[in-house]
Amino acid sequence: MATYRQVMREVLRNFILSTPLRARSPAHLFDLSSVSLFGAETPPGKVARATGLTDRVGEGGRSVYLDVDEELTVVIAVTGAVVRSEVQGLLRLRTQVSFCPEMRVALNEDLIIIGDQREAYGGPCISNVTFHPAVDLRDFGTQRVLRVTPVHGQTTLMKYQLLDELPTPLPFRLISSMEESPQSNRLVVCLKLRCDLPPRCHAVKVRAQLTVPSVVIGVTQELGSADQSANFSAQERQLVWSVPRLLSGAQLQASFGLTAKPPAVPSPLELGPLSLTFEVPGRTWSGLTLRYVRFLTPHGTAATSATSPPHRWVRYTTHSLSYIFHI
Template sequence: MISQVFILTSKGDHLIYKDFRGEAGVDAISAFYESVTALSGDQPPVVMTHKGMHFIHVRQGGLYWVASTKTNASPFTIIEFLNRLTALTKDYCGTLSEKSVRANFALIYELLDEMVDYGYIQTTSTDILKNFIQTEAESSKPFSLFDLSNVGLFGAETQQDKVAPSAAASRPIMANRGEQGGKNEIFVDVIERLAMVIGSNGIIMKADIEGEIRVKCYLPNCSEMRIGLNEELSIGKSQLRGYGSAVRVDECSFHQAVKLDEFDTYRIIKVCPSQGEQTVMQYQVCDDLPCAPPFRLFPSVERDSGNRLLMYLKLRCDLPPKSAAINVSITVPVPKGSVSLSQELSSPDQRAELQPKSKAVLWEIPRFPGGSQLAALFKLEVPGLSSASLLEVGPVSMCFELPKHTCTGLQIRFLRLTPTQPGLSQRWVRYVTHSDSYTIRV
């Protein structure tokens, strides 16, 4: 039975921390590292006990892959599990290194969620896991001018290019496209950027969405591709179309190579994709949000009897239960006289720190499931704290990514290639929403 799994760098920095049973705290990480680095010569896979916890580890890719247990479990079983975890990580990420683990931490957390349930190993089979893992791996290969998979619309890799999780229900583990030549694959990415201002009373004051549809083509030949959008898509303030859930955008524009002869009637765009990347459609929604805001914040700020500022933040994720936000960070400006921070977080995979230069508290959440709620209590030492100092708190700004989600509801109905491609051709549709600016007034 496994209590914790964590991955450390050779310097002791923790990259991944997953607590399955709540039997020990984060201090187990430092206890393990101090113990393993105190050993001379070859390090055995099983090291000393700390507060009744046994640590079992393997070292691969310059990283410590560690599992802790409080029971009298078989160390060989856990060592085999860790070896399978490293093999799966290498299969998905391409390489085992600190850089690839940092870039794919959301994918590794998803792997651990499927492999282990409350400390009991469920499966390490690649064939079974590939039906459940939906996060797209982030490639760690260097930029190359000869590899068009790294080249953006204007010749540079953008932040949105780096993360575009897949919406395919079953994703096979593919080798690095640079090694395979990237043949017989085509990706259609629907990427949206959300800008929002929410007042202290919870009312939406501003909500803008900018979106685009990108095509990344790695097919040897394709004369034409037809992309079917929502049939009920409405453009501008005109009457909404169809009988289903209405999807509306204020403005849209198309690449000059796009043919629109079927767009007005059937909402189908046709394009002859070239090798590499094209943005075939751009659209915008102004001062309107078709769905509920992805996050709601319930803050409470007060002072205690001493010179401490107490800041209690309750954050709710209003995404559907099967969705999740990743790379969530919350920045809260605090009084300029703040000198130290103590914190109480609702789960161990979160972290927070006081940034001395900007005088703001940074709260980071690697993965935030939809329909859940997290809380944090921050205690700030502020010499000379006054009532005026409380006015320096806020507004709160958030950064996040929403894989498999679009705020407008824009969807791809179908992809059809002409002529039909010989052999097996993979067609992927992927959705992601990024925060452009998400501000909540306190």
């Protein structure tokens, strides 16, 4: 029997064409310490999915999440001129690890802070910057690097503002027209909402809320596409027009007939303003981004897969805080 086994072993050995290779560990596969992932342009869909991972990723949910979250405040006059534009932003850290080594978060190298003596040209410009007391700023003035030792839970590492003229065109423009019909006690309002987001960007949860004249008791609607919806509340004098997703370059169109009880006629002077809410994933309006996120070992060297650093996830999001059209 032993002789037979030896013969079979020799026969099988002839079919082995390569030697086995050791598989890379999951921690090494997710190690981003040497890759400039966070400074690269990432498709919005991939950003949203990556940051939506749960504790099942990795071992025991060893993950660190960084959110660059910005809120837009915009007021646009009837003529289309921008009366006010402002960005309020923050860098938020959320940790699911009880103990973490020191972490370094690198922002844009050419980031300009108003009132700072550091010379920089052509980069994102922000003001009124404040930091959490736990953030070490020894490398921020020269390298735009934040040093922090994460603790379990959530921490806002930095807050900032961007006032006056924005570096990126506004995401939405509105074209409106009105037609009075006294004979039928109606006011017809036509709205065109144009999405001027950069290419490959999109907005979600787009919702326009329009204040109607006090005499309006009913609304008829003609919507330009099947994914749009509209609802009217006479008690709150609000017409809500919404769409779940809007791509760059797209245009929404709708027509609403506002009807009053005779003999009253809706007045255009009582119409508006229109308030728009939305969310743009994978994009910041100030231009602030993260170049890299790295962990250090107790000896001060960059962490590697052998030291099992936590997994890192970054998300960029812009919301509307107050986006107003006067019509």
